[in-house]
Amino acid sequence: MLVLKERDVHSLLSNISVSECHRLLSNLHDILRAYSSTKNAPQSEQMIHQPERESIVTRIGNTSLFMPSSITTSTGIKTVTISPKGLKGCINVFAPDGELLGVLNAEEVTAFRTSLAVMIPYVRWPNIKRNLVIFGAGRQAEWHLKLALLLSDVKHVTVVNRSSPRRMERLFADLQQKNADLVCRVLLKTAETFDSQLRECLMASDIIFCCTPSVTPHFSFSYLDKKPRFISLIGSYKPSMQEIDSETLLSAERIYVDTKEGCLVEAGELIKANVKGDELIEIGELQDNESLKTGGNLIFKCVGMGIMDLVMAGNLLEMAREKGMGLTVDEF
DSSP: OOEOHHHHHHHHTTOOOOOHHHHHHHHHHHHHHHHHHTTSSSSGGGGOOOOOEEEOOOOTTTTEEEEEESSSSSEEEEEEETTTTEEEEEEEEOOOTEEEEEEEEEEHHHHHHHHHHHHHHHTTTTTTOEEEEEESSSSSHHHHHHHHHHHHHOEEEEEEEESSOHHHHHHHHHEEEEEETTTEEEETTTTTTTTHHHHHHHHHOOOEEEEEEOOSSSHHHHHHHHHHEEEEEOSSSSSTOOSSSSHHHHEEEEEEEEEEEHHHHOOHHHHHHTGGGEEEEEEEEOOOOOOOSSSSSEEOOOOOHHHHHHHHHHHHHHHHHHHHHHEEOEEE
């Protein structure tokens, strides 16, 4: 049994090459394709098992999520708690016979796999991807930025946040060393001219990544012109949450999701806009290299599934063994 601490997972992911990233992207997409193509098959014929997540909300306001899954060749469960201190938890990966193969810190994996899922429609959207706006400055936002730079030609980045994000600023410095023509800035919500600056940077944007558990929209639809944009939403996970207003959501020519069932229950944006299942397209329905060119906005909403954690955890355990990383525990 292999144990990967947070720093082990961070080291593995922070040093991935473009080819390794594409391999992980392909592996994740393959699992989502298997999920979409077999979820309505008889139980006896299913290779992918994705029960609904369970949650516990304590009296002190912490939310614990339990996400079991199986891809037949392995089974796992991710347990995380979301509190004012952030997200903490682990992923357990089991062999088909129940042998515990590995335990991984969940924080970095969760941020990475969600951001990687966003890249599935992102790399297939053929429009210009030069000007990026990110709402949020946590790990999710960091990984969205890292992967967008790794997989496309982003030249200008604006991070919108409540306070000055030191980790993001350190990341900016590192990224600008590697990309001399990359322009990065932070737009603070406390700025006197915040509203006008936000409107200006959104008008110039090609891509908008929303990465916060917001209960109110980050911006009004009136802040966007008719230029097609790629907009991803990964922050809301309760019906009371929303990152964009209904007008922005319904402006999309297409709305893609990771799971229709999960998004219709958990995504406040879709619930408030009264979106129905037949108006959504799962990214598991996309074929290889299928272009997602649209005349209007393309929106992707991701709430996450246990199979995403399981396939990423399995890949990371394999990578760690190849590199001699992690703590091996015998006879667990």
